[in-house]
Amino acid sequence: MAGKACCMLTPELFLSHRLLDGIWLLANENGTLKLHPSWLVKSFTKGLGFFNRVAKIAEWEGHHHPDLLLVGWNNVKIDVWTHAIGGLTENDFICCSDQLARSGRSSKKEESFKSIF
Numbered sequence: 001m002a003g004k005a006c007c008m009l010t011p012e013l014f015l016s017h018r019l020l021d022g023i024w025l026l027a028n029e030n031g032t033l034k035l036h037p038s039w040l041v042k043s044f045t046k047g048l049g050f051f052n053r054v055a056k057i058a059e060w061e062g063h064h065h066p067d068l069l070l071v072g073w074n075n076v077k078i079d080v081w082t083h084a085i086g087g088l089t090e091n092d093f094i095c096c097s098d099q100l101a102r103s104g105r106s107s108k109k110e111e112s113f114k115s116i117f
């Protein structure tokens with residue numbers, strides 16, 4: 001993991017991960033690329049439980065911490081990017097991929113590759 005933190009996102013890297021690991025909402029926030037996977041949960045309490053699982057993975061993944069958002073009562077979002085470089089690295093895809101795999105769900109949104117690059 002640590003060795004991959006230097007790998008700034010390229011269109012090729014993004015595409016390869018997209019093909020391998022699934023589809024996440026990719027956002028460009030004032031020039032900073034971020035991954036925004038989101039899930040619907042059955043209750044507010046389950047959303048908080050989900051955050052606890054996310055936190056454990058984030059710690060286990062080498063202190064790679066996403067922003068956590070619980071919008072309304074059942075819309076759970078995590079914002080993943082590497083603060084240290086102000087953008088995405090391969091680490092972010094690995095962390096997202098693990099979060100998705102452990103949640104047992106697919107992210108529900110997709111944004112066009114072409115609209116980002």
Ligand SMILES: C[C@H](O)[C@H](O)[C@H]1CNC2=NC(N)=NC(=O)C2=N1
Nearest residue numbers: 063064065066081082083084085
């Ligand atoms: C020292 C400490 O590990 C770093 O500040 C970590 C903390 N968690 C982090 N989380 C994320 N998402 N990006 C970072 O660059 C980052 N840096």
